Amino acid sequence: MNKTSFSRFFYRLWRSITEAYSDDLYQDPWKFEYVVLDTETTGFDYYTDRILCIGALKLREDRINVNDCLEIYLEQQHYNRDSTEVHGILKNEGKDCLGEKEAMIKLINYIGDAIIVAHHTRFDMTMINKALKRQGLPTLKNRTLDTSKMYRKTLIASPLLKKKPSYSLDELADKFNLSKKDRHTALGDAYITALAFIRIVKILRKKYLNLTVMDLM
């Protein structure tokens, strides 16, 4: 028995003990509900930059319900010209905008207990949590998954393949042959992330005998 199968054995053992707990992550990924989200921001500074738009959708198994998607535009005080060129979102460009507090309440109600999936999750989570704190709201405690890291697990070990520490959403879209037409819109990116997530889970399912959410972390 090598090292990994040894530790997997203990996983299993521990699992059989903790099976009774409902939030046990050693379960099939499709037993959980996921919220795939993406934020467009005025820049990359956690303190001075603000969220422009949030796109989110719910994933139950490999299904996305178009009517159950979330697209929130936020009112802006802070405005950074550089990043609007990336996202193409102009300040209050005629969309119905919400105040930060209202937007955040809508978002946390939407997310509920779901596991959050994003691409470079840490960035989106920090931006959202900073906004929650500013509004005196509790921060998100949900479990999170990051497709930029999950993708690495689908690659096989080879002396010539140097795995990157993380992969960009554009790279994933290329690998999985996904249209990049709606890149840099929050919901468009969330949609690409969701399809990449489904694809990765299905690839990993072929690789691991009993895939669990822990294998995705």
Added chain:
Amino acid sequence: MKNIISERVADFLKKYPPFNELHEKDLLLLSQEVTIVHRDKGQVVFSGGETAHPHFYVVHKGAVELRNEGNNEVIDLCDEGDIFGLRPLLAREEYILQAKAYEESILYAIPIETFKPYTQTYEEIGNFLIESFASNTRSPYAKMKAEQVAVAIGGDQTLDQSSRMLDFQPISFTKKPVCCKPKTTAKEVAEIMTSKKVGSVLVVEDKLPLGIITDKDLRNNIVTGKLPVTAEASKIMSSPVITYPANLTVTQAQMAMMKAGISHLCLTEDGTPDSRIVGVISKNDLIVALGNNPSVLIKAVKRATKVKQVKAAHKGIMRLLQGYLDNNIPMSITLKIISELNDACVKQLIHICLEKMHAPPPVPFAWLAMGSQGRREQLLKTDQDNAIIYQDTEPGKEEATQNYFLKFASKVNKALQQLGYEYCPAEMMASNSNWCMSLMAWKSTVSGWISNPGKEQVLLSSIFFDYNTVYGDTKLADQLSQHIFEATKDYPNFFYHLAEGALQNPSPSGFFRDFLVEQDGAHKDFFDLKRRALMPLTDAARVLILSQHIKSISGTVERYEKMAELEENNRELYLSCSYATKALLKFRAKQGMLHHDSGRFIALNTLTKEEKIKLKRTFKTIKEIQTLIAVRFKVSNKVV
């Protein structure tokens, strides 16, 4: 709520019937209610006997196969924009057919409750749905007719289920036929036909068909000297044209051509010569649709100007392979023809991608297929393994040149993926900068591998003996393998490592001649045909032939045949290795076609006793050749 995803769904749906009939407002509302479903290749959407879903489906990406589970007959293959699973919309019943993803697919599930009102408010939609539902349900009468037709056109036995199913499918035809004016000269007509690579030109006035000029008309009127090359088209054309409406099926088209003794049918809006032309069906289109002739397939591939067209031709190749396997055509012929056709597909894709580049290649290059495709042993679609070698560039231009080829390679890799060749999980692809280098860079990389004491690196260099230049300058790859060949002389360890590598694959059978199955992973309890049976044979063939200093033969079968020629005393063993390789390749292809996968992993309980015995017979040969290698190259520490 309207959002960017629902807008994209609407953008897609409005291109296809019946959704193109909907007003924009209705379409947007409907699109918001859609559920997007992802299905992996082979995943079932619904099975026969299953309770009806509250949705019917539209294929957004990929393809879905409808199959009668009872007799395992494929009824239809739904492509992008096709709808299926209509039964619950029309009748509250269980599904009869099984729907399974033929390749990775994204489906739009349309809720029946939301959609149903439209079938009443829009008459066209109701009619369309009833028609498409009816065309998927074949009556016994329809089947009988198909068999009669099969007899009428020569009783061809290879007209298998899938091509019989085609009889009732609308035939795909040239939508923009090549046309000329009545005053165009015969010489110009011939030039048009040559440049467009077609066998017929329609003579058109005011968008109405006056006549048609085929190769035959040119031969009869011009080449015989009856009329000068300056004669006008109206003088040499066959007229009137025989016209049909566009929704012709394969069978109807066949009948029409036979009846009139012609090879081209002109399609018009209402089927009469007095309405606008919508296309032309040639005998070629017909045979391509039937897909049972390699030379026609090659032609279809070479004419393709889009990846999609290559893909369609490639489906024909798979049908051809099925026919060959069913009819027990000798494996060496099958291998040759199918790999020739696969090569032609890849070549055409590369050609298409090269046209898409904004500039010609800065230096000559070679596109290499590696692995099984390189050995020309690939029957089914597997992972991509490819590389680019380009000629050394002037100093200072290295980076620009590599960037050009990387950009080009990622186009080709993407096109290959669209064709069904998955990306290599180890990224051994030309779009990876490690596999796209100048000749000089390759030489130094490979020299590094060979002189390296590690076994892994030595094995990497061996891939350059199993390659095939699919496109470009063959000399480049030759120079590289010649270089490796000379380099190996200084490193006697090279052959030792190669031989060791050939023995490292786990053996196929245990002590009691039982199959050894996989112990762990997703393929637990499956037999790994590639790793345990085919790879030992190909690896052994490679080290044996290289130690004889022969590098021009890349096929495993041919390698063993050559070895049999060279070593009289081991002749019998080598010949049985060659036989075993052919048998295993055929076995893999059959399994792969059956399960629509690469055929690598085999569930032993699905095999018949006879098949198991056949498989086991090859194991004895594998053991013998491994013993020979262990002794010859003194790899003693391995238990064989």
